[in-house]
Amino acid sequence: MELRRLEIPEIGDDEAIVRIEATGICGTDYEWFRGDLDIPYPIILGHEPLGRIASIGPAATERWGVSVGDRVAVRSGYRCGRCAACTAGGTDPCPTGGGFGQTGLDKSPGLWGGYSEYLYLPAGSVVFPMDGDLDPAVAVMFNPLGAGFAWGVDATGLQPGQTLAVLGSGQRGICCAIAAKESGAGMVAITGLGRDEHKLALARDMGADIAINVDGEDPVERVLAATGGAGVDCVVDTTPYAVQAVNQAIQMVKPGGTVVLAGLKGRRAFEGLSPDDIIWKKVTLRGVLGVEYSAFRRAVDTIHSRKYPMERLHTHSFPIEQAERALATLSGEAGLPSIHVAIVPDA
Numbered sequence: 001m002e003l004r005r006l007e008i009p010e011i012g013d014d015e016a017i018v019r020i021e022a023t024g025i026c027g028t029d030y031e032w033f034r035g036d037l038d039i040p041y042p043i044i045l046g047h048e049p050l051g052r053i054a055s056i057g058p059a060a061t062e063r064w065g066v067s068v069g070d071r072v073a074v075r076s077g078y079r080c081g082r083c084a085a086c087t088a089g090g091t092d093p094c095p096t097g098g099g100f101g102q103t104g105l106d107k108s109p110g111l112w113g114g115y116s117e118y119l120y121l122p123a124g125s126v127v128f129p130m131d132g133d134l135d136p137a138v139a140v141m142f143n144p145l146g147a148g149f150a151w152g153v154d155a156t157g158l159q160p161g162q163t164l165a166v167l168g169s170g171q172r173g174i175c176c177a178i179a180a181k182e183s184g185a186g187m188v189a190i191t192g193l194g195r196d197e198h199k200l201a202l203a204r205d206m207g208a209d210i211a212i213n214v215d216g217e218d219p220v221e222r223v224l225a226a227t228g229g230a231g232v233d234c235v236v237d238t239t240p241y242a243v244q245a246v247n248q249a250i251q252m253v254k255p256g257g258t259v260v261l262a263g264l265k266g267r268r269a270f271e272g273l274s275p276d277d278i279i280w281k282k283v284t285l286r287g288v289l290g291v292e293y294s295a296f297r298r299a300v301d302t303i304h305s306r307k308y309p310m311e312r313l314h315t316h317s318f319p320i321e322q323a324e325r326a327l328a329t330l331s332g333e334a335g336l337p338s339i340h341v342a343i344v345p346d347a
Helices: 027-034 058-064 084-088 142-155 171-182 194-205 219-226 244-252 275-281 293-305 320-331
Strands: 016-024 049-056 071-074 118-121 127-129 163-167 187-192 210-213 232-237 253-261 284-287 314-318 340-343
Touching: 016 071, 027 320, 049 058, 049 118, 127 293, 142 171, 142 232, 142 253, 142 293, 163 171, 163 219, 163 244, 171 187, 171 194, 171 293, 187 194, 187 219, 194 210, 210 219, 219 244, 232 244, 244 253, 244 275, 253 275, 314 320, 320 340
Parallel strands: 163 187, 163 232, 187 210, 232 253, 253 284, 314 340
Antiparallel strands: 016 049, 016 118, 016 340, 049 071, 071 127
């Protein structure tokens, strides 16, 4: 990575500029940085931005209901807001839309990522007003918690009283457990590695009923024992790179249950997975990518409720100049025990 200076553009009536307060770091950022996934380099990473409105046009003020100085969470995907597909208000793709943190510098005005002091918002952006009194490192968790609702609840079809196993105790795994308990899950189990004991302990404090160290016990046996041999209604796999977790998910879900795959595997191929297990158990297998509006809304509302000590999830803040160290910290390469890591320009 290198530091660059870009001009802050003049904005139109339906656009805005956000001064970044914090940007959450996602495992996908690390994979993009490594080159495991294709994106148009050079690029400003950061698709979980939170900040204050620095300038805004009158049409954008009316549409979003925010003014200069207001704090907003920014949804990672954007549309142009002006083409025929956008003005029709349907679900047809916007030909010039894209994602923050995924759009190259060659697309004007360049300020498309959260690892920056400022972010440009086109007309088709989606923002969520957030309480300005919250610690930015807590408020910025709207994205992982949104993923918790989208993946752990919506995609699994989890109903009140049902059981869920979450594979992986990173920030999104813990957020899936929080979202499931907030949605009325009867039992939530979560798995992690031996080095993740601090994460498993936090997951228990956040509402998980069972925390499983996979280095010390078989997660499938533990889940089956906890459910009287029946298996859980739903499983969501948030583990990065661990393809064996998919096998475990299919083994621990009950017949007719749902398995959601959310953790990217770095293009690694499955080994030892028998499609027959999926067929005989009539398992629904779903892949997920991104977070829908309703899940973001519930995440923002849950953070505002202050019901859960979300501040305990946040472990590290880094200035923009230390973005590489921030990525290494999240991935574990820096040797620091971490859960949620953020870029904070004023850190």
